[in-house]
Amino acid sequence: MSYQIELRHFSYFLAVAEELHYRKAAEKLFISQPGLSTQIKQMEEILSVKLFERDKKKVSLTAAGTFLKGEVEFIMNHLSQIKRHLKLIDEGHLGEIRIGFLGSAMQKVIPNLLLNLKHKSPEVHTSLEELSNHAQINALQKDKLDIGFVRLARVPNGLQIKPVFEDTFSLVVPIDFHIDQSNFKGIHQMAEEDFILFSQDYSSLYYDTVMGICEDAGFTPKVSHKSVHALTIFKLVENRLGISIVPTALQYGFKMNVKFIELKKIKQKAILSVAWKADNRNPVLRQCLNLLLN
Amino acid sequence: MSYQIELRHFSYFLAVAEELHYRKAAEKLFISQPGLSTQIKQMEEILSVKLFERDKKKVSLTAAGTFLKGEVEFIMNHLSQIKRHLKLIDEGHLGEIRIGFLGSAMQKVIPNLLLNLKHKSPEVHTSLEELSNHAQINALQKDKLDIGFVRLARVPNGLQIKPVFEDTFSLVVPIDFHIDQSNFKGIHQMAEEDFILFSQDYSSLYYDTVMGICEDAGFTPKVSHKSVHALTIFKLVENRLGISIVPTALQYGFKMNVKFIELKKIKQKAILSVAWKADNRNPVLRQCLNLLLN
DNA sequence: CTATTTAATAAGTATGAGCTATCAAATTGA
DNA sequence: TCAATTTGATAGCTCATACTTATTAAATAG
Incomplete structure (x- = not known):
């Protein structure tokens, strides 16, 4: 006998609560009717609460069962929302990025990036700060910035740099x-x-x-x-x-x-480059580098 | 290989997210470290999202992991609230409400509410906890409280607030x-x-x-x-x-x-307000808001 | 009274959670 | 600098249990 409710129990419970019919619910779940019966019974044992009334050929929800149905629906919906949310975060469409830049990047490169980002990932928050090359490098190393727009040939160890715009x-x-x-x-x-x-x-x-x-x-x-x-x-x-x-x-x-x-x-030529910390794992940073370098 | 997240995964995930250390987390859960490792790995595969960074001897949460931690905490708290609630319904008590408050609310507002509640709904159980403004807001968001009595002008998104008592x-x-x-x-x-x-x-x-x-x-x-x-x-x-x-x-x-x-x-003036989670469906909460605001 | 449908029970199977043993890599300590 | 220790990951095994098929008991219908 198991001692802990699992999400599996919730799916099974919901199916029965909706169908009010074990065989039909079992079919919908692609499992056998006896399997479903035992799992629901087990669930009632774990919670020490009767969820279904099975009198006279009819299955119906108890008061507790009715309450639980609403709660489980909420949890299941919330869960699928969380999964979507997780995917968005992982792909860099949801989150925050802190951008540093030289004034001259504001003419073309930054507005472009912001527009692309807004279009592809409207849920991303951006914070912008105009800083010198040196201040940006410092901020990147101290994890106060995620990305910098600089005019430099080299950056210290641990940072990476790639040209993004060449100007006369x-x-x-x-x-x-x-x-x-x-x-x-x-x-x-x-x-x-x-x-x-x-x-x-x-x-x-x-x-x-x-x-x-x-x-x-x-x-x-x-x-x-x-x-x-x-x-x-x-x-x-x-x-x-x-x-x-x-x-x-x-x-x-x-x-x-x-x-x-x-x-x-x-x-x-006047070369503007992006710089970032090599081991920065912010998914939004990866998304920005994609937009800038492809 | 399993194709579905289970609550077990959530408990394991929380333990690792709290300890940031597989062996210690495994000890806390009374399972072996390899078992924990495989379960977390499985979880990441099912969700197709990396939750932990295991670089250079250090375990840390990714952006997605950080987000999931908060959500899982909420779900687990909500779940334990559901269990208590189920028991009360099953035992014929109608419901339970968890109240947080600042000390100064105890002089008049809370005793009043409790008397009214006792009179109108003798079956309702109340649990009281004296907490700071901040702790109450936190607890409300994570579903550890149903209602809070705070002195605040604003509350975060998702919460609601209404003044209930103005004092000199x-x-x-x-x-x-x-x-x-x-x-x-x-x-x-x-x-x-x-x-x-x-x-x-x-x-x-x-x-x-x-x-x-x-x-x-x-x-x-x-x-x-x-x-x-x-x-x-x-x-x-x-x-x-x-x-x-x-x-x-x-x-x-x-x-x-x-x-x-x-x-x-x-x-x-010293304004005392009630705060609650907008989507909290505890019927007793609605009852309390009625008593307080009408 | 038979035929059909319901959920529950019994007994067997096979999937996979969690075990022990071990490894590779990093850290520590003398 | 090298042995000792500690980290999480991997491999192979085992046993608990989710789920199966077969069957039963009870209710309903024709």
């Missing part, structure tokens, strides 16, 4: 600057200008790459200001305090009196 | 304190006193409201002690370690050398 660089100059896309010959024309760049701390890869671009053109730029916000840089350019070189994607989204000259022939 | 606040001061109801001018007179309050953990709404009362009077109280029991607070006041502000209802039922000065003109 563009010169940013005041709106009435004497050179524009049509009469632009090459970066060497800018050798005498003051440069306003993103600070090295904010993204050293960016900084080194911009330096590389100028060196290839045969000069070392005079860097007069460094900032961590595109808005600040554009403001300074607008006020003729210098010119800048930034990822082309930044030309959308700001309303400024500056113009962009895209450096199409330059071999250096 | 009263100052509690030593019996021979130089101010009493007749020569009391206003709270500002207490600006220099030490305050002994219910701890913020016990009821943050109470704490914030009391702070609000003092701020409205133009000072920030010096809080020297925090407690979770009215008795303790009154003892401290009696021994001149400070004064307190509490719901006026608490003045009945304690025999202490303290006196109450009711703050009749203060706009803040």
Whole structure:
């Protein structure tokens, strides 16, 4: 004799409670009638409660049985809901992801990801935080972020990184600057200008790459200001305090009196990458990497 | 290989989820560790979801496992409630209700409810448990309580809440304190006193409201002690370690050398509310809500 | 009174939960 | 650095029991 109710008992009980007929219930369950009889009897023994009245050829529920039927229906429904829920969590459609990003990722990559995610997994919550490369790497390692959008060539051990967006660089100059896309010959024309760049701390890869671009053109730029916000840089350019070189994607989204000259022939590209902790098991992270890398 | 989850799996899963250690969990369940391992593995196969991460000697819950733990706790509690309920029905008692409450509800609201209930439904069994706001909300969600008496402004999704008793606040001061109801001018007179309050953990709404009362009077109280029991607070006041502000209802039922000065003109009130799970189908709960809200 | 249908009982079978023994891998300790 | 210990997983076996078929007793119908 068993000492513990099992879900099997509940299925059997429900079938009998619905059919009020052992043979028919047994058929529905694909088991034999005697088997069903013994299991229901056992159930009544375990609970020490009579669930069915079997008088005079008729099967009917007792008061306790009627109560139990409602409860078991609830539990069975709840259970199948849980199973669906589990599947969603496992597939990364339900849950939360914490995203860090550089400002320049907000122009295209992040909105794209959020739209895809909303479409495929509407139940996923996202939290967004604009952070420097360095702060993102730190947060990833300390499990304060699930995913970061950075401009870096390498990441520390334990983290992984993959490029997701390659962009050209563009010169940013005041709106009435004497050179524009049509009469632009090459970066060497800018050798005498003051440069306003993103600070090295904010993204050293960016900084080194911009330096590389100028060196290839045969000069070392005079860097007069460094900032961590595109808005600040554009403001300074607008006020003729210098010119800048930034990822082309930044030309959308700001309303400024500056113009962009895209450096199409330059071999250096602005590469935006995703970074994450290799052993992060958040299923939503996996889902995001799928969306980003396929 | 079995194709259906059983309650046995749930017990085993809970043990491992609590211990995060297979051998210890197996001991607690009085079965062998290999048996437990295979059952958990089977469970993961049936649900097609990984529930535990067993990396590098450490067992931990996955996102799906964490979710399932909460759900299984709920189901197990609900199940044991069903069993008790079945027994009561079978024995001719009509039902049972499990009540949680803050100490201050015992002065008036709870005795009233119990008398009404006894009169209208003599067959109902009640179980009473004094708990903090937070513990009550938890217990309601996990189906360990049917109804709670709390001081909260909001409750989580899935729960419902309704005010049942509005009380004034009263100052509690030593019996021979130089101010009493007749020569009391206003709270500002207490600006220099030490305050002994219910701890913020016990009821943050109470704490914030009391702070609000003092701020409205133009000072920030010096809080020297925090407690979770009215008795303790009154003892401290009696021994001149400070004064307190509490719901006026608490003045009945304690025999202490303290006196109450009711703050009749203060706009803040001490509001006691009932909380319950919206989908709780215990008929006795409905009966109690009727008695309380009509 | 026979034929049919009901659920319960009896006896046998085979499935699988849980056992012991063991392994591989990681951790600890000298 | 290597033996000792501890972890969870695997393999093979055993026995409890869920479920089977065969049968019975009781009720209903024709």
